[in-house]
Amino acid sequence: MEIIFKPIGFIHAQVKNVPRHWTLSDEEGMLVLNEEFIPGIKDITRGQHIVVIFHFHKSRDFSDYFLVQKPPHKKERCGVFSTCSPIRPNAIGMSVLEVLKIDRNIIYFRGLDMIDGTPVLDIKPLVGTRVDRNST
């Protein structure tokens, strides 16, 4: 059973050392949405946080070896589903980004933790949780 998605847009960013997680990032980037979807972002506003679901498109293929991994900031090896590693059975990433500005099909944001060219799959409102960078 295969599930097929297509990018709704792409991340553009000129940042040399991309932070490993949005909670650690003050870097800025752009989400350039395919123009056909412009009406879908009409209610996204400056200052808001959005959830961005994306594809870790440069991540290496997953294998059993990566079921348990040592995150770079931890001492112990963890089950992959307790980590934010890009090497996972489905290479799906999720970040919570702060909207700085919107210009037509471009969402300018802070919190960049994805590389230039990352395909974006979905944007969701932050509902039911709120940002707390110290939470784990």
Next chain:
Amino acid sequence: MEIIFKPIGFIHAQVKNVPRHWTLSDEEGMLVLNEEFIPGIKDITRGQHIVVIFHFHKSRDFSDYFLVQKPPHKKERCGVFSTCSPIRPNAIGMSVLEVLKIDRNIIYFRGLDMIDGTPVLDIKPLVGTRVDRNST
């Protein structure tokens, strides 16, 4: 450009009226993980919240008509990326679920808002946000 994912497991639930959002749900369900991934959930513990990414597999196809939609609980029509509607360009859902128990490859949880048979794509730890059911 197509991105292909495969389910890592499926949701099982015997609930007649599935709540429309996990923030409104005290219903319980099971996430039955494919057995090959069991080592990947070894650090998920009872009482914890997990982020579950899934496929709205029964959702109708997206078209331009759905770029702006009226959520059932709101008066106004919203851009799709400000809603949790299952009818979206990529039919990806995301819920934050409370882990009740783990038995081998089965995660018992509270917060069900997906239908029986829903394909699960990923499980992530809740990092950087915390549950606040009143937040919007």
